[in-house]
Every structure is written in structure tokens, then in C-alpha cells.
Amino acid sequence: MSTAQQEKIQEHYDSVADIYDNHYDLPRGRCYHTHISRLLMESLPHNAALLDIGCGTGLFIEKYRDAGGSAVGIDLSRRMITRARRRCATSDFLIGTGESIPFADNSFDAISSLLVFSYLRDPDQMLREAYRVAKPGGVIAICTLGKKLITRGIPALYLISEKIKVKHVVMKDFGERYFDEEEMYDIFSRAGFTDIKVTWCSFAHIDMIDPLFRFARKVEPFVERRIPQLAYNICVTATKPEDGSSPESG
Numbered sequence: 001m002s003t004a005q006q007e008k009i010q011e012h013y014d015s016v017a018d019i020y021d022n023h024y025d026l027p028r029g030r031c032y033h034t035h036i037s038r039l040l041m042e043s044l045p046h047n048a049a050l051l052d053i054g055c056g057t058g059l060f061i062e063k064y065r066d067a068g069g070s071a072v073g074i075d076l077s078r079r080m081i082t083r084a085r086r087r088c089a090t091s092d093f094l095i096g097t098g099e100s101i102p103f104a105d106n107s108f109d110a111i112s113s114l115l116v117f118s119y120l121r122d123p124d125q126m127l128r129e130a131y132r133v134a135k136p137g138g139v140i141a142i143c144t145l146g147k148k149l150i151t152r153g154i155p156a157l158y159l160i161s162e163k164i165k166v167k168h169v170v171m172k173d174f175g176e177r178y179f180d181e182e183e184m185y186d187i188f189s190r191a192g193f194t195d196i197k198v199t200w201c202s203f204a205h206i207d208m209i210d211p212l213f214r215f216a217r218k219v220e221p222f223v224e225r226r227i228p229q230l231a232y233n234i235c236v237t238a239t240k241p242e243d244g245s246s247p248e249s250g
């Protein structure tokens with residue numbers, strides 16, 4: 001992804017910051033967001049220090065903090081950060097990118113990133129940075145749209161909705177990139193992470209019509225367990241080795 005595309009993402013999220021929570025923090029969106037948050041929370045240490053990359057309006061930080069941890073967030077968009085500060089007044093938020101994390105080495109026990117990975121200008125660089133700021137033994141958990149038959153048509157859909165000027169929180173052509181399991185294993189191990197686990201989640205989508213959404217919610221646990229080919233979000237958890245060895249030194 002180019003720098004121009006990253007600027008476009010930033011401008012977009014600045015422009016939707018005030019309506020973002022209507023999408024993910026009202027009953028239906030909350031249901032979706034809580035579902036993926038729970039999955040990530042299960043793999044992260046609790047009562048620990050967390051960095052959330054692409055924190056948006058602070059939805060995950062709020063949940064992590066309510067579960068007893070402390071959390072800081074970084075995001076590309078100044079206006080998303082403003083909303084996050086309003087939501088979680090006691091947490092710290094900084095404007096910044098995942099590709100250049102404004103924290104010292106070995107600072108965090110846990111790193112999260114929800115619905116951001118497909119937007120990254122340089123995912124390898126983001127993971128190198130995440131590895132650098134994680135403490136030895138620290139855990140990273142991310143969730144993002146994965147590469148699946150069902151997501152293949154999304155870039156075209158986003159392009160069309162942009163052309164016909166659909167006002168939507170996420171539907172724009174940002175040159176997003178989706179990854180499958182193998183690519184996730186590769187990219188996380190290249191950055192030095194070990195104990196990499198990849199799972200698929202989410203069958204109910206917030207933009208489905210009501211009866212379909214209700215049905216999809218009902219069968220979601222079954223789909224995730226038995227037919228993950230139909231789930232569209234990919235979750236990855238991984239650990240920075242206890243010896244904190246640098247990826248370059250192997």
C-alpha cells in the first residue's frame with residue numbers, strides 16, 4: 001500500500017470519527033465487535049499493560065481496561081483518537097502508525113489490533129515494531145478480514161460504493177490486502193514471533209439484513225467450529241520468545 005493510500009485512510013477515518021460508534025457501538029455492531037474482542041481477550045494476558053494498534057474510538061481499550069488491565073492506544077487518525085480520549089479518559093492515546101510505534105523496546109505485555117491489519121501500508125514493518133515494543137514473553141493478538149472466497153469480491157464492492165458515493169463507515173477503496181493462514185504464519189514468524197495460532201471467526205455481518213443477521217448469529221459458533229471456510233475474519237495470536245531474541249539473529 002502506498003503513502004497516498006495511507007493518507008486516504010487517515011482522511012476517511014477523520015471524516016467518519018463522529019459516526020463510527022453508530023456502526024460498532026450500537027446493539028448490532030456491538031454484538032459483532034464484542035464477539036471478536038472476546039476471542040482476542042481470551043489469548044491475551046489480563047491485568048497487564050496493553051498496546052492497541054489502530055485503536056479507533058477506543059472500543060477494545062475500554063473492554064480490556066474494564067477487565068482489569070491498563071491500555072494505551074495509537075491510531076493514524078487524529079479524530080478517532082479524540083473520540084477514544086473521550087471514551088477512556090484515564091487511558092493514554094497517541095497519534096501514530098503501527099509501522100512506527102512511538103514507544104521504547106520491551107514496553108508491553110500484550111499487543112492487540114482489531115480490524116486494522118488489512119489497512120497497513122507495510123504489515124512486515126508493523127510486526128517488526130510490535131515485536132520490538134513487546135516484552136519477552138509478550139503476546140500479540142490481531143483480528144482482520146481474511147483472504148477467503150467470500151472476501152474476494154470486497155475490493156470491487158468498495159470501489160463501486162466509492163464511485164457511487166455511498167456514505168459508509170468502512171466501504172471505500174483503500175487498496176486493502178487480505179491474508180490467508182499460510183501468509184499469516186509466514187509474516188508473523190518473519191518478525192520473530194513464535195507459538196503462532198491462526199483461527200477464523202465471524203459469520204454474522206453487521207451489514208446483513210435483519211433476519212439473515214439473526215440466523216447468522218445463531219449458527220456462528222457452529223460455522224466457526226465446523227465450517228471455518230465460511231467465516232470471514234482471521235485471528236492470529238503469537239508470542240515474543242522469552243529470550244527476546246532478535247529476528248535478525250535467528
Ligand SMILES: C[S@@+](CC[C@H](N)C(=O)[O-])C[C@H]1O[C@@H](n2cnc3c(N)ncnc32)[C@H](O)[C@@H]1O
Nearest residue numbers: 013054055056075076077097098114115116119
Ligand atoms: C476499522 S477501524 C478499527 C478501529 C478499532 N480497532 C476498532 O476495533 O473499532 C480501523 C482503524 O485503523 C486505523 N489505521 C489504519 N491504518 C493504520 C496504521 N497504519 N496505523 C495505525 N492506525 C491505522 C484507522 O485510522 C482506523 O481508526
